[in-house]
Amino acid sequence: MTTRYEAVIGLEVHGQLHTKTKMFCGCSTAYGLPPNTAICPVCLGLPGALPVPNRQAIALAVRAGLALGCTVRQSSRFARKNYYYPDLSKGYQISQFDLPLNEKGHLDITTSAGTKRVGITRIHVEEDAAKNLHGAGAGTDTLVDFNRAGTPLIEIVGEPDLRSAEEAEAYLRALRDVLMFTGVNDGNLEEGSFRCDANVSIRPVGQEKFGTRCELKNINSFKFVRKAIEFEIARQEALVSSGGKVVQETRTWSSTQEKTLSLRSKEEAQDYRYFADPDLPPLVVDDAWLAEIRVSVPEPVVARRERWQRELGLTAYDAQVLTSHPRIAEYFEAASASLERALGGKLSRDKAGKRVANFIQAEALRVVSTSGLDASFPCSAERIAELLALVEDETINGKIAKDVFVDMVATGKAPKDIVAQKGLAQVKDSSAIEQTVRDVVAKHPKELASFKAGKAAVKGFFVGQIMRALKGANPALVNDVLERVLAEG
Amino acid sequence: MLHAASASALRERVVSGELRAVDIARSALDQIVGADARIGSFLHVDGEGALAQAAAVDRARAAGETLGPLAGVPIALKDNLCVRGVPATCASKILEGWIAPYDATVVERLRAAGAVIVGKTNMDEFAMGSSNETSAYKLVHNPWDLSRAPGGSSGGSAASVAAGMAPLSLGSDTGGSVRQPAAFCGLVALKPTYGRVSRFGLIAFASSLDQIGPFARDVRDCAIVSEVISGRDPRDATSVDLPVGSYVSELGRDVRGLRVGVVRSTLAEGCEPGVVSAIDASIDTLRRLGCEIVDVALPTAEHAVSAYYIVAPAECSSNLARFDGMRYGPRVESPDLLETYGKTRALFGREVRRRIMLGTYVLSAGYYDAFYAKAQKARTLISRDYAAAFERCDVVLTPTAPSVAFGLGAKTKNPLEMYLADIFTLPPSLAGLPAISVPCGLSDGLPVGLQLTAKAFDEGTLFRVASAFEHATDHHAHRAPGFATASVGGAA
Known part of the structure; x- marks a missing residue:
């Protein structure tokens, strides 16, 4: 007997908060500016520069939380996620860790199977990294565009409640709708302002315990989300069915090869050494502000x-x-x-x-x-x-x-x-119409005779003539009058 | 000699027209040229910038404009403060050649007050040290005894003022880095309440502890410059929106009935006898002035050194991550990215690397709770100790440091011994409280510092007590022997 498996999927979505300026400085968030023109000491991580939270970004993040039924934590904390990469100007990303802004929300999705409520674990605020432009320099050099560095984001972490690629896609579409309709995010997948990572595992139907999961990174279209998850479920099923084991790892979707590829294994996973960012006091959303934001949720x-x-x-x-x-x-x-x-x-x-x-x-x-x-x-x-x-x-x-x-x-x-x-106004005055009708009928005795002889289609000819003469009239009215006049004859 | 005059006196003479700011600046620059070869307090002298700022003050006076509280007063800045167009190295090889593209908030405020920035002072690398010996560039010699350390980490800022190269300087204090060098060099220095002075443009060591603080030769000058640099700054989210008040108006006020808390238990332990007797004499002085001396206890303060050497390295391990050779500063290129990081970051000196490793360790998964979380709890307990103490007193009195200036090289072999130089300055830092160090006598011809700590944002009381103490004694009038070329006084 073959074991039947079900997929367990949880999505992590990064949405750019729709603000004019960055998360911790006054630089523009406009897309497509010439490289390194929307930068300052703060988003470049220059020595001595300090972050100051963007109030509008926080308001939008709270709005997203409210729209998704979350509990808003009125005193949350920014935390530093420490790692090295050339696109990370400070050597850490300002994010939230143990005390996120929003928790315990949900989103209802509709698929061919009906409607289902999907849990949202948390929605926290963070800043985006810069963009590495590989091969943009001389030879194989990588250049870095810091325009994106410090762009405000929310990360929406979904519960592993999704059971199919179809549900995952429905969840993403519904989430995008909510964010766009609350003005939180512009839903632009191509420009990367709405991005998705998926955690996918499988387990025998009926089993409570989750299987080992793989994280699929950077799948940037609805189509690819579906394909990548479908592929990954099939891959894991084939692996387990043939006696193999799923290894916890990060994988990426290759749209050219139409399959997921391994990026790095769990052993290479980093220790981010999260701790509360000492440059930023607790993020307080007091009652008055929360009420103000609540009213703004459409x-x-x-x-x-x-x-x-x-x-x-x-x-x-x-x-x-x-x-x-x-x-x-x-x-x-x-x-x-x-x-x-x-x-x-x-x-x-x-x-x-x-x-x-x-x-x-x-x-x-x-x-x-x-x-x-x-x-x-x-x-x-x-x-x-x-x-x-x-x-x-x-x-x-x-x-x-x-x-x-x-x-x-x-x-x-x-x-x-x-x-x-x-002169497009149609004649609405029935006496004026009647006059024209009588004129047209009188001018076409031959057609009238064939109508009388039982050729009903001639009526259409009269209508055409009348409408042309009137330069537009209510067709129903013309019809009524014409029928009356023809009946008289 | 202009360089020996107080800031308030210089400003008065600029306002009256008796002196030109440009001449004062020249005099300060001359003194730097003449004296700093022996001291080593400057990493960069900005003669051109200083003369331009001074000329602007003279023009403003000629135009009849109201002059700021520091008009024409030369000031030296620690090399971890950003001044537009001027190098800022933090005395580290990893920032060699980096020119700051913007002004720190305190620099903007100093400029607006008419101060003339003469240069950038030597320091322990990234402010990590208590003797200025971790500077990657050169030693600083204590003007009182060139074989001794000026203290640290703001040793260059302290020595420059003690040697008469500027009447004022700014340092930064994370665990005692303005107070301890002030004690070693016979100066007045304030570590403001955390959040009182904007940190924008201060290259961070440990963000939850760092505060910028001034050095001066008397309490009045310290009050004037403290007032100038204090106050809310929208560019620093940790700066606090509370009125600063007038520190200067606290000067000369009566201190009768003010309660001074003394921590008896810590006094005896590990302090040099000369320090203990100077402190005892100071307590007598304050009692004579009408202060009520009460015993207070800070039972958890004994954990301050351990807590500090977890919290500060943890924050520094993250704060210094940005020095990776990618965007600024030198890069030691290697075909491999990780190797490039490694080789570039090897430009950090031993002490900085030690603390980065310590901090990385205590924040690591599995160790966070045992170290970092526990250290944060210790901070809370220390704050509670102070809250309890301040129910019984208005200021807490301790020595600033357990010894007078120690010899250069005396403690470099043993970091732990060096760390203990901060036992009295660390508790107020961990609790975020304001503390001032004032000269309180000499021991074997070397200055001893008295530290007063007050409630958060109660700098006013510190200035009041410090001023009364200064009036009642002549300790502040002692000058480093080789540099005492003129008599100085509060209103010379």
Whole structure:
């Protein structure tokens, strides 16, 4: 009988705190600056320089903790993690160790198997290292860019509650959503502002005790996370099934070879000699500050999706698409609220919401571009509402609205102005429509005769002629009038 | 002779127009040229910078501007303080050639007060030592007896003032490094409360203990410069936001009724008889001045040396990790990274390496609780001892050091014996308390120092008692024999 195994996975995620300046100095955190231009004595670790915590970074870290259901430790401590590497300017990294800022949180994830609550052990604050640019110098020289040194990070340590690569990916996606929607992190995997390490082990199903784990380092896309974990589970299963043993080690994912490779074994693991950083007093988040931060935590993204389905008439799919980015979500909410207001209750809330959702998904998203936590929209949300209000009060029809939107994007003009300048307003006055209908019918006796003879399709010909003559009119109204006039004949 | 005058007197004469700051600076620089070959107190003399700062003071006066409290006063700075554009070596080969690109906060404050920085003074390498003998560059000779040590680690700062090369200097005190050399060189020096003076720009030895402190020839000068450098600095997270108050206004105040705590048990042990008799006489003086002398006990203070030699090396092992040859300072290149680190860091001297290894060991997995955690507990207990003592007294009186200046080379063979030179200065350091050392007499012609310790942020009381003591005695008027070229007084 073959033993069945289950995977045990815990993720450690490093997220860059979305601040203008670094964790312990005033240097810029902007990505992509020329090497070594955002540096100062503090982040370079010059003799005599001292760190001073960035208040905004702490506030964001607390916000992340609150959004993930953590208990915030109101007096936490910075600790030094000591090791040598050329990208580490002080010979130690300022992090937190025995007294982290946030503890005991959770995150709910949804997979094909349903919804599951995943524990979060801790979320602590730390600084990033610089970046080694191997081979950037003469020959094989490594050069170091210290722009990244001292960038504020949170490390989110998850409980080993995940049982599959699918769950791991769902956890990462959900975590990224939470961090982006709280403004804590820009979710940018390519620029490395959201990075993940995975601890993976296997054990026979039913066994309580964890197996020996391997740590997978630096897997920088959702796709690779899934692949790396899948590969690692399979590797460990094959190893154990054939009588081998998993060795505790650090492995890395090679995207070119599509497999995990050993980096270093446990024996080479370092003793980081953690101790409380004497340069930094206890990090105190007093009641007033905590309350202030609590108020700044926005509605959770999951709750928002549910509310939109409940109140704004969206499907689960709509809600998912419109929460693909926090700015898009805000845009949608602003536009639907604006449309609801503009119509003064003539349209129920869920209908207004659904119309806006449909229009944004079908038309607007094509011309929205996002970059980190920023997004650029072709027009304001209020303009979208104005446009849809014109459809709702039958000034234009849905098809014309699409053309008007194209014009709005191109010219930046208000939808009302475009409709007026181009004479796109449809005729809503039924007496005016009736006159035109009668004229058109009178001008086409042959077609009228064939209609009378039972050729119903001729009605479409009349509609076309009438619409052209009216330069736009409410199609339903035209149809009604035409039917009445044709019946008279 | 200008170099023998007090800072307050010099400043007065600059303000009155009687003296130009530039002439004072020249006089100080001349004295350095004339005397420092024998003493060895300077690692770098910044003549050009000093004259420029002095000229700026003269221009400010000519323009009718209000002059700062140290206008035109020369000051020497320990070589672990950063002055923009000037070398800072910490008397170590590992920082040879490094020029600081920024000013320490105390340097900014000194400049704003009109002080004229004449140069950087010799020290024990990275402030690790009690005799200045661990300097990688040269020895410092005690101006009172050139065969003796000036004390340490701020030996160069002390000797420069004792030899009349500047009326003031700054040192740093981690476990006694301004107080003990002040005692050995017959000077006044203050170790401020931890958090009172910004450490920004002070190259760290042990961050939880380091404080910058001044040397002066009298209590008034020490009070003036202490006031200038003290106060909250947003660039040092451990600096405390409490009003500094006026130290100068404490000078000359009555001390009647003030309670002076004496720790009897420690006095007899290991102190030279000459030190004991000078201290006994000092106690009598204070009693005569109306102070109430009370016995206090600091039972856990006996663990101060052990606790200190765990905490300070632990912090230094981490603080000095940045000297890896990657970004600044010399690098001993090797094809292998680890070897490059090893060879570069071998530029540290023996004492520094000893402490880095000690500190690395006590922070290691499996040893942390037995050593570092326990030492931190000892610190807490020592603080509690002081809290209990301060319920019975306003200041605690001890000798500053158990002996007068010892001979150069006398203790270099035995680090433990050297460490014991700090037994009286370590307890206030571990408790973060302010302590002042004032001259309290001579023993065989060498100065003895009296240490007064007060409650946290109560430097004012220290200056009050020190000033009263100074007025009642003439100890501060004694000068190193070869350098006593003029009479000096508080308001000469």
